[in-house]
Amino acid sequence: MRKPTNIIYGVDEAPPRTVVALSALQHVGLMTVFLIYPVLIGREAGADSGVIGNLVSLSLIVLAVGTVLQALPRGPVGSGFLCQPVPTAIYLIPSLLAARIGGLPLVFGMTMFAGLLEMAFSRALRPLRPLFPPEIAGLVVALLGVATGVVAIRITLGIGADRVADSTDLIVAAVSLATMVAFNVWTRGALRLACVLIGMSAGYAVAVGLGRLGAAEWQTLAGLPWFALPRPEFGSWKFDASLVAPFAVGAVAALLKTAGNVTTSQRLNDADWVRADMGSISRGVLADGIATTLAGAVGTSGMNSASGNVGLANATGVMSRRVAYGIAALLLLFAVFPKLGAIFFIMPGAVAGASLFFAGTFIFVNGLEIMTSRLLDARKTFVIGFAFMGGLAVELLPQAFEGAPGWIKPLLVSSLVLGPISALLLNAVFRLGIRSVQKLTVDPARLDPVEIEQFMETHGAFWGARRDVIERAKFNLAQSIETIVESCEPKGPLEVEATFDEFNLNLRVSYAGPPLELPEKRPTNEEIMDSEDGQLKLAGFMLRQHADRVRATHHAGRSTILFHFDH
C-alpha cells in the first residue's frame, strides 16, 4: 500500500494528538447531524423528551463502539479504516412504520433483525466478487456522493423540515461552505486539517450574528443535565413479519453503502489501488451489521457507515485509524455529559448542510475516478449509465415513482438501492457472451498495426480491464509482431491468443520460424546503432521489461512467446 500524495496521515500512521483531537472533533460534528433520525423515530412512537434524550445518548454509545469495531486492523471484524457509522436514513421509513405499528420495542426488534441480516450477508460477499467489478464499486461510491449532496441540499433548504430555509439560512450556508473550501484549498497544515471545523464555527458565528441561533436553542441547551447515564432498553424487543421486507431491503442497501465506503477508503489510502479488497469489505460489512444489531439490542435506531465522514477524511488528508479512537472517546463523553454534546445538536441546518455538501463532493469525484479506471465499452457504458441515471431519478424525482406497484416500491426508496441493484442485474445480463479467450490471425504480408492495437483495445474494453495494463499489452503485441515479421521470417500467419480473468492477462504469439531473443540485459547504445541485430535485442529487452513475466519456447519449428501481465 503506497500513500497518495494528497493524504497527510495514512490509515496506519500516528498523527500528533492535537491533529487526532481536531480531526475527531470535526468528524463528531458531522456525525451528530444524523442524530435527528432517532429523534424523529422517537417522536413517531410518541416518546417523551426524556426517552428521546436516552435514544440519542444510546446512539452515541453505539456509534462509539461501531467506530472502533470498523477501524480494527486485525481479526474477523472491521475493515481497518476510519469509516464510522451514523444513524441512517436507510432504516428511517421502515422504523417510522414500526414505531407507528408497535412502538419503540418493534423498532428495536426489527433493527436487530436487519443488523443480523447484514451480518449474514457479509459472509457471502467474497464469492460474489465477479458480480461486483470496480466500475460498479465506482458507481456505488459516486451515488453515495450524489445522495450525500442531495441530503445536504434538503437539510440546507429545510425541505421536509419544520421550517423552510430563508435568505438568512442561505447566507449562513454560503459562509460556512466558502470558509471550508477556502481553508481546504488555500491553506496548509493545521488550518487545512481543521477546515470543516473552521467552516462550521464560521457558520455558527454568522448564525448567532443574524439571530438564527437564538433563545430557543440556548433554552434547549440549558435544559439538559450536565451528567446522565444512558439507560439501555434490554429485552424490550418485538418482531413483526410484515416488516421483514422493508428492513431486509434496508440491510441490502446498508451493505452496498458500506461496501462503497470501504472501497473508497481503500482507494484513498493506496496510490496503487486497482481493485476492491473483498476481505476488508466483508469485515467492514460485518462490523456495520454488528453496530446495527447492537443499536437494536440496547434500544435505538439502525446505523450505517457514513459517506460524509469518508469524504471529510479525504478532504482533510487525515485517514489515520487513531482518529477513530478519538471519535469514540468524544462520543462516549457526549453520551454521559449531554450539555457538552448539545453544542453540536443545536447546529443550524444550514451549517450541517454545508458540511455534508462539502464532504459529498469528494465522494462523488472518487466514484468517478474508480469508474473510469477501467476501459468501458458499450455494455459497461449501459450498465453504468442506466444505473446512474435511474438512481438519480429516484433521488431527484421521487414523486415520479409514487404510482409504482407495491412489490417494487422497496427498490425505489433510494438511489443507493435502485442504482446498485440495477447495475448488478444489468452487469449479470451483459456478461453473457463475453469470452475470456480471444484470437487474432496476422498475415505477415499485410501487417496492419492499427488492427493489432484495436484487437487489444476492443477486448480490453469488453473485459473491463485496467487501462494501464491494456496499454502495456498493446505495446508488447505490436512490438513483438513487428520484430517477428522483420527478423524471424515467419512461414505462414502469426496466431495471437489473449486470455483474461480479473487477475491475469496472458498474450500468446505463435508462428512458424526461429524464436525471438528476449535478453535480460539491455544492449549498449553502440550495439543498437551499429547493427539491426542490436535493435532486435533492444526490442526483446523492452518486451521482457514491459511484461510481468515472459516465456519463449520453440518446438517442431514453431515458436511461441507468452507475455503475462498481472491485473
Next chain:
Amino acid sequence: MDLSDDKVGGVTVVEVRGRIDSTTAPVLGERLTASLGGPKVRVLLDLSRIEYISSAGFRILLLAAKRADETESRLVLCGVSGRVRHLFDLGGFLDLFPIAGSRDEGISVAG
C-alpha cells in the same frame, strides 16, 4: 506517420504524428539526417503527437543524436510524456537526450 517542419528563430522544429515503427522509422531517419546535415544546427523533435514508438524508432533517435554530436549540432526532444515517456524509461533512453517539458522550453534549450 506524418512529419512537419517549422523554423522558429534558429531552431528547426520537426513534429512527428502517428507511429514510429520499422516501416516509418527510416523516413524519420532521413529527415533528421537532412536537418542535422550542416554544422552547429539546432533541431527540436516534437514527439507530443506520436502514438507508438518501437525499437526501430529508438535506434533512429540514437543515430540522430550521434549525428548531432559529429556536426556539433544540438538535438532536443519535447512532448515525451505519458506512455511514450514510460517507453523511454523502460528502454533506458531518458538520460540519453536533452528532453524539454514543452515546445517553447525546447526551442529555448535548443537555441
